[in-house]
Amino acid sequence: MSILTGKGITKVYGGNEVLHGIDLELESGKIYGLIGRNGAGKTTLLSILTSHNSATAGTVTFDGEPVWENPKVLEHLCFARELNQMLGVSTTGALKVKEYLRIASVYLPHWNQELADRLIKEFGLEQKKRLNKLSKGMLSMVTIIVALASKAEFTFLDEPVAGLDVVARERFYQLLMEEYTQTGRTFVISTHIIEEAADVFEEVIMVDKGTVLLKENTQDLLDRAYHISGHKDEVEKACSFLETHHEETLGRSKGVTVLLEPGQKLPEGCDISIQKLNLQKVFVALCGEGE
Amino acid sequence: MIEILTQEKSIYIQIKEMIENDILRDILLEEERVSSTNELAKLYAINPATAAKGVNLLVDEGILYKKRGIGMFVTTGAKGKIMEKRKKHFYDDYVKSLLAEAVSLGITKEELIAMIEGGED
C-alpha cells in the first residue's frame, strides 16, 4: 500500500495565503471526494499534491519520497486537470484532441490505448477538433479519458463532471466504479455536485477557506450527522453538549445540524424532530454562509 | 433487488434491507450466492466499501455467510431469522412513533384500537 502525504502545505499568492498548513494523508485503494466551495483551495491543493504547482511551505511525499519534479514518483500519479474553455488559441488550446491524447499516451507510462479508444468512441469525441473549439461537455470528456486511461496508481480529477448533463454524469460514475472495482486504483475527485457523487466516495475531504475541515469515511460522517428541530427552548436544551452548526431560526422554531462526537448519543426524551442528513446538507451546514 | 436508493437512510443500511427483502420475497433463496460487493458497487454506482458495510452487518447477524474465494451466501434459516428480527423491532420501528403521534393528536387508546380493528380493507 502506498501513501501520499502532505505536511504543512501552505500556499501564498501575492500576499494572500490561500492554503493554511494543510496536513493530509491519502492511502491507496480508496476513492476520495474533495468537496469545497469555489475558491476554497481545492484545485490549488490538487496541483500541489501532484507537482503541478509548488507549495510556498510544506512538503508532499509519496512513500517518503518527495513528489516535486521527481519522475520516479510522478509515474504513479496523474492529475487530469479541468480544461478551461478559455484556452487561448496560442497556447494549449491550439492542440487538437488527437495530439493532446497522443502526448498523454507517450508520457503516461501505464496508458491503456484500448480503453482510451473505447471511451473516445462512446463519447463521440471528434479527435480532429482543437481543444479551444470544444464544448464544455466535450472538454470534460477529454479530462475523463485522460484520467481513466492513464491507469495511474493515484489519479486526481478536478471537477470532472462540470459541463456534463445528468445522463453523462451518471455514466461517469458507472465508468468510475467499473474501473475502480476492476483495478482498485486510488481516485481523488473534487466536485461541486456533491450529492450525486457522495455514494461513490469512500472518504470525504471537506475543504473550506484553505483548511481541511474534516477527512472522514463518508458513511461514518453521515451516521453521526443529524438535523434537530422543534421549539427553540427544547432544541437548545437537547443540544447543550453537542457540536452544532448552521442554526436557523424562524419565530419560535429552531433547526440546527449536530455532529456527534464518538461516545455521544442523540438526546432522548426531548420533544424534538430528529432527521438524518445527506452529504450535501452536511456540507452546506458546515461550509455555508454564517458559519 | 433493483430498488432505487433514497436519501433518508444510510446507503449501507438500505443495501442491507434490500438483501433482506429479497430473502423474504424468495428472490434470494437459502444457500444461494448473493451479489458481490463489487457487483453491487457497479450496479448502484456506490463505493464497494459502503456495500461491504451493509453486507458485513448481515454476516454479523448470521443472515449471510462467507465462502472464502467464492462469495457471500444466504444461510439456512435466514428467512426465519429476518422475520423474527423484524417482529422484534416492529414496536420500535412502527408502533412507538404511532403512539407518540397519537398522543400529540389526542387520540385515545380506544380510538386507536377501533381504527386497527376496523382497518382490514
Place this chain on the structure above:
Amino acid sequence: MRSGWKAFRYWGNNWLEFMMYSLAAALVMFLLESTGMVNEGGNKFLQEVLDHFPYFLIAGGAIILFMIGISYFQVYFSVLVSMNCTRRSTVLRILCSMVSLILGILALCGVIWFISGSEEASQGLIWLPVAAGILLSVAASSIFLGTIMTRWGKIGAIIFVCICLVGGFMLGVWMATGEFELFDGSFLQTMPGNLFGAVFVALGFLMFVTAGIFSAVVLRKMEIRS
C-alpha cells in the same frame, strides 16, 4: 529519457513536420526570388538552383525555428509538465528538438551543395558553420522569448523586446561614435576562413546554451494553469 521509443517517434514526427515547413518556406522565398533565372535554361539553371537554394533553406529554417521555439513553450510546455514530465526534462526535450532541427537543415544544405559540386557550392560548404551559428542564435532568441512569454506573459515579452531594441540601439550608437572598440572588423578579415566559421558556431552555441540555462532556471517552479 524515460519514455524511450514512443517519445522518439512522437518528436520524430514533429521533426519531419517542421522540416517540411522549413522546406516550404524556403521554396516560397526561392520561387519569388528566382523567376528571372528561368531564361538561362537547362543544366545551368539546375546548377544555379542547387547553389542558391540552401541559402533560402537556411533563411526559411530560421523563420520556422523562431516560430516553433516560441510555440514549444507556449503550447507544449504546460501540457508536457501536466503529463508528469519534469520541468527540467521538458526544457531539455525542447532544446534537443531544436538542435535536431538545426542539424537537419544544415545536413540538407550540405547534401545539396555536395551534389552541386560547383565552386560556389564549395564556398557555401565552408560557410555552413556560420549558418550553424546564425541558426543557433535564432533558436536562442526564440527560447528566450518563449520562456519569457510563458512566465511573464505577452507583456513580459514586449518589455523584453523593447529592452533588446533599446539596448541594441544604444550599443550601436556607442560603437559608431568610436567610444567603444569592441569589434574591430579588420581582425575578422585576417582570420582564416575555418576559424571564422568556428567562432560563429561557438558564439551561437554559447547563446543557445545560455538561453537553455535561462529557460531551465526561470521555469524551475512554473505553475501549470490550464
